[in-house]
Amino acid sequence: MRRIGFLINxxxxxxxxxxxxxxxxxxxxxxxxxxxxxAQDRAEITLGVLKNISDTCFLTCSGExxxxxxxxxxxxxxxxxxSAPKKSSEQDTKNAVRAFLDxxxxxxxxxxxxxxxxxxxxxxxxxxxxxxxxxxxxxYSAVFAIDPAAAGVLxxxxxxxxxxxxxxxxxxxxxxxxxxTHLYGIARVPVRPGLVQAAKQVxxxxxxxxxxxxxxxxxxxxxxxxxxxxxxxxxxxxxxxxRLNVNKTLLGVDVILNGHLVASDVDEKTLLRLIDGHRDxxxxxxxxxxQGFILGRGNQQISAAVVKKxxxxxxxxxxxxxxxxETPALYVDSGDRDLDAVFGKSIQxxxxxxxxxxxxxxxxxxxxSIPL
Amino acid sequence: MQTKILLDEEQIPKKWYNVQADLPSPLDPPxxxxxxxxxxxxxxxxxxxxxxxxxxxxxxxxxxxxxxxxEVLQLWRPSPLYRAHxxxxxxxxxxxxxxxxxxxxxxxxxxxxTSVPQAYYNMKEGIERLATETGAGQWxxxxxxxxxxxxxxxxxxxxxxxxxxxPYRKSMMQVWGAECIPSPSTRTxxxxxxxxxxxxxxxxxxxxxxxxxxxxxxxxxxxxxxxSVLNHVxxxxxxxxxxxxxxxxxxxxxxxxxxxxxxxxxxFAGISFPFAGDKLTGKxxxxxxxxxxxxxxxxxxxxxxxxxxxxxxxxxxxLKMFTLGHDFVPPEMHAGGLRYHGxxxxxxxxxxxxxxxxxxxxxxxxxxxxQTFARTEGIIVxxxxxxAVKGAIDAAxxxxxxxxxxxxxxxxxxxxxxxxxxxxxxxxxxxxxxxxPDELIKQALGRIPKIS
Numbered sequence: 001m002r003r004i005g006f007l008i009n010x011x012x013x014x015x016x017x018x019x020x021x022x023x024x025x026x027x028x029x030x031x032x033x034x035x036x037x038x039a040q041d042r043a044e045i046t047l048g049v050l051k052n053i054s055d056t057c058f059l060t061c062s063g064e065x066x067x068x069x070x071x072x073x074x075x076x077x078x079x080x081x082x083s084a085p086k087k088s089s090e091q092d093t094k095n096a097v098r099a100f101l102d103x104x105x106x107x108x109x110x111x112x113x114x115x116x117x118x119x120x121x122x123x124x125x126x127x128x129x130x131x132x133x134x135x136x137x138x139x140y141s142a143v144f145a146i147d148p149a150a151a152g153v154l155x156x157x158x159x160x161x162x163x164x165x166x167x168x169x170x171x172x173x174x175x176x177x178x179x180x181t182h183l184y185g186i187a188r189v190p191v192r193p194g195l196v197q198a199a200k201q202v203x204x205x206x207x208x209x210x211x212x213x214x215x216x217x218x219x220x221x222x223x224x225x226x227x228x229x230x231x232x233x234x235x236x237x238x239x240x241x242x243r244l245n246v247n248k249t250l251l252g253v254d255v256i257l258n259g260h261l262v263a264s265d266v267d268e269k270t271l272l273r274l275i276d277g278h279r280d281x282x283x284x285x286x287x288x289x290x291q292g293f294i295l296g297r298g299n300q301q302i303s304a305a306v307v308k309k310x311x312x313x314x315x316x317x318x319x320x321x322x323x324x325x326e327t328p329a330l331y332v333d334s335g336d337r338d339l340d341a342v343f344g345k346s347i348q349x350x351x352x353x354x355x356x357x358x359x360x361x362x363x364x365x366x367x368x369s370i371p372l
Numbered sequence: 373m374q375t376k377i378l379l380d381e382e383q384i385p386k387k388w389y390n391v392q393a394d395l396p397s398p399l400d401p402p403x404x405x406x407x408x409x410x411x412x413x414x415x416x417x418x419x420x421x422x423x424x425x426x427x428x429x430x431x432x433x434x435x436x437x438x439x440x441x442x443e444v445l446q447l448w449r450p451s452p453l454y455r456a457h458x459x460x461x462x463x464x465x466x467x468x469x470x471x472x473x474x475x476x477x478x479x480x481x482x483x484x485x486t487s488v489p490q491a492y493y494n495m496k497e498g499i500e501r502l503a504t505e506t507g508a509g510q511w512x513x514x515x516x517x518x519x520x521x522x523x524x525x526x527x528x529x530x531x532x533x534x535x536x537x538x539p540y541r542k543s544m545m546q547v548w549g550a551e552c553i554p555s556p557s558t559r560t561x562x563x564x565x566x567x568x569x570x571x572x573x574x575x576x577x578x579x580x581x582x583x584x585x586x587x588x589x590x591x592x593x594x595x596x597x598x599x600s601v602l603n604h605v606x607x608x609x610x611x612x613x614x615x616x617x618x619x620x621x622x623x624x625x626x627x628x629x630x631x632x633x634x635x636x637x638x639x640f641a642g643i644s645f646p647f648a649g650d651k652l653t654g655k656x657x658x659x660x661x662x663x664x665x666x667x668x669x670x671x672x673x674x675x676x677x678x679x680x681x682x683x684x685x686x687x688x689x690x691l692k693m694f695t696l697g698h699d700f701v702p703p704e705m706h707a708g709g710l711r712y713h714g715x716x717x718x719x720x721x722x723x724x725x726x727x728x729x730x731x732x733x734x735x736x737x738x739x740x741x742x743q744t745f746a747r748t749e750g751i752i753v754x755x756x757x758x759x760a761v762k763g764a765i766d767a768a769x770x771x772x773x774x775x776x777x778x779x780x781x782x783x784x785x786x787x788x789x790x791x792x793x794x795x796x797x798x799x800x801x802x803x804x805x806x807x808x809p810d811e812l813i814k815q816a817l818g819r820i821p822k823i824s
Contacts, residue, residue: 224816
């Protein structure tokens with residue numbers, strides 16, 4: 001019997017319709033402005049798809065945090081394992097996840113936004129896969145299904161797991177029109193098993209782990225002596241470091257020279273200083289977040305100044321085919337429009353051993369605009 | 373306004389044309405994979421009939437086509453040459469576009485031009501079964517058809533990704549009595565070795581060739597048959613270009629540009645070698661001969677001109693050719709027939725000498741070209757062929773800019789009736805534009821001492 005932990009953040013998305021760009025700490029204000037919660041409705045769509053699913057038991061929270069939607073939907077066996085107060089908080093999300101883990105769930109399905117994703121991930125980590133039903137104001141994290149029904153479809157069949165970034169968005173700054181996102185962690189999320197089944201046309205490495213190894217094998221082969229390699233965040237760049245027997249920080253930016261780590265988890269200033277002393281520099285990056293940002297999200301240490309100093313032509317983008325499949329276009333938002341424009345309409349992304357893909361680059365406010 | 377230029381059956385060439393006769397110096401010989409010494413006929417006799425070995429090395433300008441073979445070729449030859457009036461109009465080009473339509477053969481492509489003589493010579497020398505590889509299934513079905521004519525058995529190792537993409541190619545082979553196995557398979561040492569390393573591999577032509585060669589070498593009454601790359605295959609395909617030259621002469625024309633898609637090189641060789649011969653012998657020195665290859669497997673444009681193995685496992689001789697390395701497994705894309713790491717040694721030599729040149733395109737742009745072609749000329753071409761279509765369209769568009777009234781000839785090598793999954797992927801936006809990261813490789817090669 002499969003066990004799925006299920007929770008709803010009842011106030012997720014509340015701020016969105018009334019222009020609050022997030023709901024953290026402003027629920028009262030949102031309701032005053034006439035916002036109606038819709039997380040319940042979103043979750044019910046997913047549950048509708050999962051109705052009469054066999055061999056699965058849901059473990060959930062009382063009331064609005066899960067029980068109510070399951071009762072309304074019917075047809076899904078469930079048990080309440082966490083009793084939530086009438087007015088739930090971030091702490092209740094974390095407590096509920098802890099209760100799920102104690103019960104030994106196989107996966108956690110949650111309904112919310114970036115904030116909820118962060119709270120779920122904080123407790124669940126990489127050990128238990130998580131999947132988001134999109135209901136928040138902001139969804140920069142890559143842990144969400146495309147829509148609530150897709151989440152249901154995904155869990156109805158067999159699935160593989162892949163890495164997905166959990167992004168931390170500074171809500172205060174966001175309300176003031178500044179998008180400040182940081183890579184908070186890398187969760188495991190279910191995905192439809194390789195394209196082998198889905199479309200029978202692209203037949204790449206079905207396993208994402210193997211794909212990372214292949215990318216790392218290639219990069220290892222083309223690395224040049226006496227060249228400074230700046231490695232961005234994420235598990236693909238981590239695989240490259242592993243191939244060199246170098247311990248890389250998962251969420252930070254690290255620097256490698258001649259197969260050795262010369263600096264770990266560095267900031268922009270350190271990068272600029274290191275680049276100063278070297279003629280040849282390469283920056284190896286993987287797109288971050290649901291929208292596939294190469295620069296400007298989660299790799300902020302690698303700033304416009306850093307890229308300009310290293311030379312934009314020395315940027316090597318790497319990503320697994322699995323990641324690329326989820327992101328139709330890639331985005332650059334370095335904060336320097338002139339630099340962004342240098343990348344043109346498309347970019348080469350290393351996706352395997354001696355294999356690359358040409359991916360479109362989208363620019364906000366153009367025909368290739370970002371769908372936010 | 374004439375659309376089709378046709379020849380009588382009597383005008384099917386009676387001799388194949390061998391461009392080796394007109395090369396300024398002989399080709400570099402194939403080398404034994406172990407000793408690295410030039411191979412002799414004895415080295416090949418375990419898997420090829422003597423007549424094909426003779427054709428492989430001959431420098432005679434012409435080789436007679438046996439009457440029994442010509443009689444079979446009559447089923448679809450001479451193939452029509454079309455003037456693409458509607459395509460020209462839609463491109464608003466002053467250029468004249470002609471295409472040689474090879475999709476009229478029973479198997480749907482040019483491949484039967486060589487499968488028939490190959491099966492014939494094997495039958496003549498008492499062989500009972502042929503083993504071969506196939507990428508997209510065009511070659512496998514062509515050989516299945518030919519072996520049936522001469523009562524031979526046929527085993528086809530089909531690259532796994534294509535086997536899954538194009539199940540009906542396998543059915544065709546079955547109708548003609550051949551056995552089709554997805555490669556890598558567990559039948560051969562070569563296949564098992566690859567599967568052990570990577571059970572999810574999409575396979576490649578290089579791997580499938582290893583399997584078929586191993587099968588043939590291990591059975592005395594079984595020979596191996598290759599659908600491209602080798603000199604005798606290019607020789608057999610020369611009927612395409614020879615007919616084109618006659619057909620164009622009827623309308624008093626001669627091509628300024630000759631185009632074909634390139635995987636192993638046989639259909640490109642077929643249409644272009646007679647014109648390359650004219651160029652080498654000084655009859656027409658200005659012809660622009662262009663091979664079109666996929667950006668994901670660009671051996672002619674990005675590969676090295678060097679000796680390399682023709683297969684993955686190392687059973688075949690080393691051939692001097694443009695190669696991306698025999699261990700390179702090209703990414704899975706729809707033109708499965710173009711997923712080959714190397715190229716015909718003769719095509720490679722001619723590109724190296726500047727007699728021909730090559731251009732590479734991404735998958736989605738060639739499908740766009742194929743769509744344009746289908747919506748003007750009506751024919752839905754194979755994904756491989758769509759590369760040639762794209763090349764021809766670009767050449768015609770260049771003429772629109774310069775106002776030149778060039779004559780463009782391209783080989784429309786096969787139909788795409790079994791490739792609808794590929795077109796589906798194109799329309800659903802699922803095509804991935806793979807490419808070969810040659811810059812990174814070059815930078816590394818430039819600094820790191822070469823390891824032999």
